[in-house]
Amino acid sequence: MTETVLPTRAEKRKFKMDMRALSPFIALIVLIIAGALINPDFLTASNLLNVVTRSAFIAIIAVGATFVIASGGLDLSVGSMAALTAGVMILTLNSQGSADMGTLALGMLAAIALSAACGLANGLIVTFGRIEPFIVTLGTMGIFRSLVIWLAAGGTITIRNLELRELYRPVYFGSVFGIPVPIIAFLAVASIGALILYRTSFGRHVVALGSNEDVARYSGVPIWRVRTLTYIIQGICVGIAVLVYVPRLGSATPTTGLLWELQAITAVVIGGTALKGGIGRVWGTVVGAVILELVANIMVLSNFVSEFLVGAVQGAIIIIAMLVQRSVHRGR
Amino acid sequence: MKATVLKIAMAAGLMAGVATGAVAQQKNVTIGVSIPAATHGWTGGAVYHAQETAKALEKMHPGLKVIVKTSPDGASQANALDDLTAQKIDALVVLPFNSDELTDPVRQVKNKGVLVTVIDRGLKDPSIQDIYVAGDxxxxxxxxxxxxxxxxxxxxxxxxxxxxxxxxxxxxxxxxxxxxxxxxxxxxxxxxxxxxxxxxxxxxxxxxxxxxxxxxxxxxxxxxxxxxxxxxxxxxxxxxxxxxxxxxxxxxxxxxxxxxxxxxxxTYPPALVATAMHVTAANFYSNAPMRGTFVLNAQLITKDNAKDHYFPNSPF
Structure with missing residues (x-):
């Protein structure tokens, strides 16, 4: 049954999708032109690489959020989850002590396992507890945040072994053929995400679940499994983001990942995914994350915005970017 | 049997009372300390110093009891103040979350005749505080x-x-x-x-x-x-x-x-909590006047004096 229904839907949407899918890219180009006009230093390779590199955490997390939101869910706990995962990963590294690849691999494994488990917990409570995801993840957001504060005793969790720190550092600061590793990481995550969302039956189930849960249920979509899996995917994405985050400053503090959940959700929405579910756009999400970071960068590089007004101008630019997008696909 | 025990206890109590009266002004004082929970590095340091100081003060002054309570936000700090008042405290040392929310709760504590020491973030009505300890x-x-x-x-x-x-x-x-x-x-x-x-x-x-x-x-x-x-x-x-x-x-x-x-x-030391607690205790255990405003100077830490500011066990 899905075989006969879904292909026609996808085809009907094809033309609309092209315009809608393009609009975040148009907003991106407009922003880049604006940035270049404001400060010539903006277009230097080092500045642009800096900006895209540091958008990597939000981009990777937002790819996971695309799945959750496309299926009609929401995850507010990602920022706290990232902080907790980073904290536990560093504690694992410290407990091993020796500076070799084995230690690093163990730390990474711990990070991914923990974040996947956190995602699983979110998913199970949402599905089996039948509670609104907003409430569930608001609760786990508090839980994860307190746990990291407790682990750090309010202070900072830092990689103690300096050799280990140096060994791990290239994962954020290194580059392959001139492309920084975090950019490669988020391109890889986005590619795999796009593949799963657009080319697998699971991906179609996610979108079907988000557009109409009842119809999806009657069509035989395994609702509970699909929904739980979206939260696990979100968790794994948080874990991958942490793998790239930890080598940057080598520490986790109680303020790590603060408000990342809002940035991830904003990136998803700028990218064209519907907040009410039913539409998911992985590449748009990635562009959304880059746009967010670019706006912040342009603010610092500009000379005419007072530091007191940065927040206001940033907010205005995001709203204008969305309006531009809207008018683009209305006037098609 | 029971009666004997009671008698002995009473006698001991009486003797202890006489002894303390004779030796010094040794009295039973309870100080409540209410500070924000360790939600970032600096408050983490404040909690550490509060707990360390509580131990040190209790050792220094027999009969002194120090209760440290941490709260994650302004509303729960107001509740914590109620709990502390219920335990019959003689003095309150408080690092308020914010001025607006906590002015009235602290005023209520003050109205029960409790000595109030305020740290760092001031209250809306400065007449509430007996002692004010602040960073510079x-x-x-x-x-x-x-x-x-x-x-x-x-x-x-x-x-x-x-x-x-x-x-x-x-x-x-x-x-x-x-x-x-x-x-x-x-x-x-x-x-x-x-x-x-x-x-x-x-x-x-x-x-x-x-x-x-x-x-x-x-x-x-x-x-x-x-x-x-x-x-x-x-x-x-x-x-x-x-x-x-x-x-x-x-x-x-x-x-x-x-x-x-x-x-x-x-410096902008979280240890100013410790200073406030010491000053408050001194109000009960010394004859020196302790009321007023204490401003801790910000200090330049250089290579020469760094070891005086280094607390390896503090989380901050």
Missing amino acids: NPGFGRIAGKYFADTLKQGNIVVLRGIPTVLDDERVTNFEKAIQGSGVKILDRQYANWNRDDAFKVMQDFLSKHQKIDAVWAADDDMALGVLEAIRQAKRDDIKFVVGGAGMKEMVKRVMDGDKMIPVDV
Whole structure:
């Protein structure tokens, strides 16, 4: 049954999708032109690489959020989850002590396992507890945040072994053929995400679940499994983001990942995914994350915005970017 | 049997009472301490110092009981104040979450005849407090500014600000006043929320924007760490030094070890909680007058005095 229904839907949407899918890219180009006009230093390779590199955490997390939101869910706990995962990963590294690849691999494994488990917990409570995801993840957001504060005793969790720190550092600061590793990481995550969302039956189930849960249920979509899996995917994405985050400053503090959940959700929405579910756009999400970071960068590089007004101008630019997008696909 | 025990106990109590009366003014005093929970580095340090001081004071003054309560937000701190009052405290040492929410709850405690010591963030109505212990925010900015004016003499610097608050404003305006007239010029300033990640980003952008920066006032040790990482990544050697602030143990250690990039630090010690507790206890156990306002000077930590500011066991 899905075989006969879904292909026609996808085809009907094809033309609309092209315009809608393009609009975040148009907003991106407009922003880049604006940035270049404001400060010539903006277009230097080092500045642009800096900006895209540091958008990597939000981009990777937002790819996971695309799945959750496309299926009609929401995850507010990602920022706290990232902080907790980073904290536990560093504690694992410290407990091993020796500076070799084995230690690093163990730390990474711990990070991914923990974040996947956190995602699983979110998913199970949402599905089996039948509670609104907003409430569930608001609760786990508090839980994860307190746990990291407790682990750090309010202070900072830092990689103690300096050799280990140096060994791990290239994962954020290194580059392959001139492309920084975090950019490669988020391109890889986005590619795999796009593949799963657009080319697998699971991906179609996610979108079907988000557009109409009842119809999806009657069509035989395994609702509970699909929904739980979206939260696990979100968790794994948080874990991958942490793998790239930890080598940057080598520490986790109680303020790590603060408000990342809002940035991830904003990136998803700028990218064209519907907040009410039913539409998911992985590449748009990635562009959304880059746009967010670019706006912040342009603010610092500009000379005419007072530091007191940065927040206001940033907010205005995001709203204008969305309006531009809207008018683009209305006037098609 | 029971009666005998009671008698002995009574006799002991009586004797103890006579003895204390004779030796000194030894009395039973309960001090309640209400502080924010350890939600970031500085408050983590405050909690550590409060607990350490509670132990030390109880040892110093037999008969003294110190109850430390931490609260995650303003509303629960108000509840904690109720709980403390119910335990019949003689004095309250409070580091309020914010002035607006906690003024009335503290006033109610005061109305029960409790001695009130307020730390750092003042209340709306200063007449409530008997003792006020505060860090020196204008001095924090002034001392840092003076260091730049004296050491750098001539050059261009960038400034990272904290979270937009009165406290941050006092620091920055006094910093600017202190460098006035010297050859030190502020190229740029930007908020980075006392956050390591934000400071890293802002510093990266400053480095793209300005070809030559002589020094950085990061105004906070957490931000200084983010700044250092950004400088290292950009492989820039024009920046001579970075000055943070607050006295985080990692940074004090670097000053102590003679790190060229971190020549000094400016204190804004979470240990001021300890000072407030000592002053409050002294009100009961000494004849010296203790009421009034105590401002702890911001101090410049240099290589020579760094060891006095280094607390390896504190989480901050």
